[in-house]
Amino acid sequence: MDEIKRLVLNQESEEDQVVSLSLRPERLNDFVGQPDLVKGLQVAISASQKRGEPLEHTLFSGPPGLGKTSLAHIIANEMNSRITITSGPAIDRAGDFIGILTNLEKGDVLFIDEIHRLSKTVEEFLYPAMENFKIDFIVDKGPYAKTINFNLKPFTLIGATTRSGLLTTPLRDRFGIFYHLEFYGENDLSSIVSTSAGKLNVEVDHDACLAMARRSRGTPRIANRLLRRCRDYAQVNSNKNHIDLKVVNEAMSALRIDAQGLDELDRRLLMIMKTQYNGGPVGLEALAATLNEETDTIEDVIEPYLLKSGFLRRTSRGRELTPMAMEHIGTLSHKKA
Secondary structure: OHHHHHHHOOOOOHHHHHHHHHHOOOOHHHOOOOHHHHHHHHHHHHHHHHHOOOOOOEEEEOOOOOOHHHHHHHHHHHOOOOEEEEEHHHOOOHHHHHHHHHOOOOOOEEEEEOHHHOOHHHHHHHHHHHHHOEEEEEEOOHHHOEEEEEEOOOOEEEEEEOOHHHOOHHHHHOOOEEEEOOOOOHHHHHHHHHHHHHHOOOEEOHHHHHHHHHOOOOOHHHHHHHHHHHHHHHHHHHOOOEEOHHHHHHHHHHOOOOOOOOOHHHHHHHHHHHHHHOOOOEOHHHHHHHHOOOHHHHHHHHHHHHHHOOOEEEEOOEEEEOHHHHHHHHHHHHHHO
């Protein structure tokens, strides 16, 4: 189960971090999908360049693996700027954050991943930095305390979050540009697989690209991960650098990923809801206890794709299986029989 979780869920692995550097698009024209977002960013970037100003502070939200980090790198490339990358949980002291801000040059991009997890103290320092490009900090204590103002060079803050609802209103309101990334369609994912295969020097048939796209849960990160596993399978079992539909089907069968992109954990959740709760409704806490998983794991990792694909629905009484899910479970039971 650990390998399957790492493979089809959106959590970024160490391998993803290394390989994504070579597969990541460098310009907006190379970015596949999210057409409204790309068009809006092209206008904003062109306008900023004509004015000779940094791009407005930008916030990207959406499920993991949809390209928020890639877009931050693209913006830095388009603006010919340097990018500094950090994350909300990594900044636990105001002093560390002050050091990051004071080292930024004019026009630099500061990317903060999972920005909703910034501590309250650090967030307070961020407000004047975003609005007026200055920071105020207090030295000494008691009657000797005094405030020192430090001017910063104009920069662009790019925040990324998987849970925009957890952002405080004062922080959210200080972003001039806001985009929510949606799950990708099969055609866009197929194009991403084809492009990535070229960068990996692997030949992939068109129908094989589509087969991987259908199993990618609407997520480019997973599409690239499946491509790498199919490449491994082709090179080891077929001794060739070519992926056809047969290779994809055999590799996915070995990895226990079905045609809908569901893995063992997804199928277990659906089966438990049917057999133990008669298809629902069932509360999140009860479902988490039965699955022996955290509620956050179900809400943030498992549910988004099941909801998007029409297998699950949320109601005021709890989670319920849809007719599509019941039909899929019936297909699985028939195969086992």
